Amino acid sequence: MPLTLEQLNAAPPEEAARLLDGLYEHSPWIVETAMAQRPFASLAALKHAAARVVAEADVDRQLALIRAHPELAGKAMVSKSLTAESTDEQSRAGLTNCTPEEFDTLQRLNTAYNAKFGFPFILAVRGPRGTGLTRTQIIEAFERRLENPPDFERAECLRNIHRIAEIRLNDKFGVAPALGERVWDWQEALAQFSDPGFKEQGQLTVTYLTEAHRQAAAFIQREMRACGFDEVSIDAVGNVVGIYHGSDADAPRLLTGSHYDTVRNGGRYDGRLGIFVPMACVGELARAGRRLRHGIEVVAFAEEEGQRYKATFLGSGSLIGQFDPAWLDQKDADGITMREAMRAAGLPATLEAIGALRRDPARYLGFVEVHIEQGPVLSELDVPLGVVTSINGGVRLLCEMRGMASHAGTTPMDRRQDAAVAVAEVITYVERRAARDGDSVGTVGLLQVPGGSINVVPGRCSFSLDLRAPKDAQRDALLADVLSEIGAICARRGTRCTHEESMRAAAAPSAPAWQARWERAVQALGVPLHRMPSGAGHDAMKLHEVMPQAMLFVRGQNSGISHNPLESTTSDDIELAVRAFAHLLDHLEEKAA
Structure with missing residues (x-):
């Protein structure tokens, strides 16, 4: 019989610890300590409590926990002395059926890893879906993580141990994240469509109105119909629109969604998670024959990333009447105009048709968006969901520092007007100044010495500035201080700097009532409430201009990396996001405090 939460909460301490025996490999102290926090409102609360026990333990105890785990395909597996749980996990991953070459590779990696870190390599081999990683995936993860710094890798081992414990806990309670798995499978299926040149290399790239983009739209359209949406269509800019x-x-309806285009060689969850989570909720409503008083409109935005054309947020911008007519004449790298691409995709490519997409804000309650975090915060906190307080405002500048080019051998160090060294000072100042705010960020992502030579003191250095903060006033203060410091650096070094603002986006604070709805939904799951700003831009920023908006973040795997093939999340965390969204839907009639 599967274990129940009521049974666990009511059991005496020794019995409760026995019921969870084997959750953490040879480390009963974790469960014993966590049991002091009973009663648990949910399995998610129990999982988090155990993770906090480990996080609050000293380093020696954390290392002991890691060392309690066996090597993958190691001596314990060969001698059949693994715990029952580890035997099952390594068998599911096919490690008991390695080829001689794979076995030799794993032994070599085990030796190298132990020599570098002093503890065994830990990987949740049942993976983010719970069905098992392939041996190739395991070896690739092994090789990649060998390059990590020791402290980072210790934390990564602990995160994988918590994932192992999460899956074992699901097994003990006989639960499966069915809706999370459905969303996870949708994302895997959608990832089969990728632009030429990338698909052949196993990379995911979907840019605006390519064949892969149109195939992705058709897939979403089919799945929306299968979910039970009443109306499904592709609009004049390629957005897929489903109405329940x-x-x-x-x-008024609730508006939700996100984008399905990707950056080049990107991840499978950025944007797409925010399409499929509400689709899963609509699917459950339709299956039960339920109608809420308010309709639900899910929009899979055709373009957010600005990869093929310089038209970022084209999909969501069109819904608020922000489509620049000049975009139609933009050409991509192959000389194809947007107008031509639209017509090839069967879209009307007229300003009249595009203008008709503008929504009347009075017909909508607001806009909500679910998104993978795209950062490490939730992962480091062992928290599955985060409520977004604001989407950072940002400003971008293209700058050029000018000094005096001179001979690298004959110009004394105290007589140089080195443009590159001046920019180096700017970069270190940006780092210090942004850190001073705590939640501001500043980046110099482009840096070049035009026409530079190995034996010439740089006379010019071009660079970019990307400054972001949760509030516009905070962003503007950061910019003012950086520009002031650039002036001081120029005066001290005898250089001069020009700059051109290339982008300015207002911060988008979450509407308090809608943020409160997300907070109540998270708390109803027994998940710790964590509020956080978003450093990345999202479609919600555009809808924010005409209606209230609020976002929910979902924890990412692999330290929250995004815009990268390693971008991932688990079916368990997705399940929580679906359930949080369903809670929000069920309480639309309530006024949020």
């Missing part, structure tokens, strides 16, 4: 009617035709 409410019981009151006059009631």
Whole structure:
């Protein structure tokens, strides 16, 4: 019989610890300590409590926990002395059926890893879906993580141990994240469509109105229909729009969604998670024959990344009447205009049709978006969901520092007007000044010495500035201080600097009532409430200009990396996001404090 939460909460301490025996490999102290926090409102609360026990332990005890785990395909597996749980996990991953070459590779990696870190390599081999990683995936993860710094790798081992414990806990309680798995599978299926030149290399790239982009739109359209949406269509800019009617035709709808285009060689979850999570909720409503009073409109935005054309947020911008007519004449790298690309995709490519997409904000309750975090914060906190307080405002500048080019051998150090060294000072100042705010960020992502030579003191150095903060005033203060410091550096070094602002985006603070709805949804799951700003831009920024908006973040795997093939999350965390969204839907009639 599967274990129940009621049974665990009511059991005496020794019995509760026995019921969870084997959750953490040879480390009963974790469960014994966590049991003091009973009663647990949910399995998610129990998982987090155990993770906090480990996080609050000293380094020696954390290392002892890591060392309690066996090597992958190591001596314990060969001698069949693994715990029952580890035997099952390594068998599911096929490690008991390695080829001689794979076995030799794993032994070599085990030796190298132990020599570098002093503890065994830990990987949740049942993976983010719970069905098992392939041996190739395991070896690739092994090789990649060998390059990590020791402290970072210790933390990564602990995160994988918590994932192992999460799957074991699901097994003990006989639960499966069915809706999370459905969303996870949708994302895997959508990832089969990728632009030429990338697909052949196993990379995911979907840029605006390519064949892969149109195939992705068709897939989303089919799945929306299968979920039970009442209306499904592709609009004049390629957005896929699904509408599930409410019981009151006059009631405003809830608008939600995200984008399905990607950066080049990107990840499978950025944007797409925010399409499929509400689709799963609509699917459950339709399956149960339920109608909410308010309708639900899910929009898979055709373009957010600005990869093929310089038209970032084209999909969501079109819904608020922000489509620049000049975009139609932009050409991509192959000389194809946007107008031509639209017509090839069967879209009308007229300003009249595009203008008709503009929504009346009075017909909507607001806009909510679910998104993978794209950062390490939730992962480091062992928290599956985060409520977004604001999307950072940002400003971008293209700058050029000018000094005096001179001979590298004959110009004394105290007589140089080195443009590159001046920019180096700017970079270190940006780092210090942004850190002073705590939640501001500053980046110099482009840096070049035009026409530079190995034996010439740089006379010119071009660079970019990307400055972001949760509030516009905070962003503007950061910019003012950076520009002031650039002036001081120029005066001290005898250089001069020009700059051109290339982008300015206002911060998008979450609407308090909608943020409160997300907070209540998270708390209803028994998950710790964590509020955080978003450093990345999202479609919600555009809808924010005409209606209230709020976002929910989902923890990412691999330290939250994004815009990268390693971008990932688990079916368990997705399940929580679906359930949080469903809670929000079920409480639309309530006023949020």
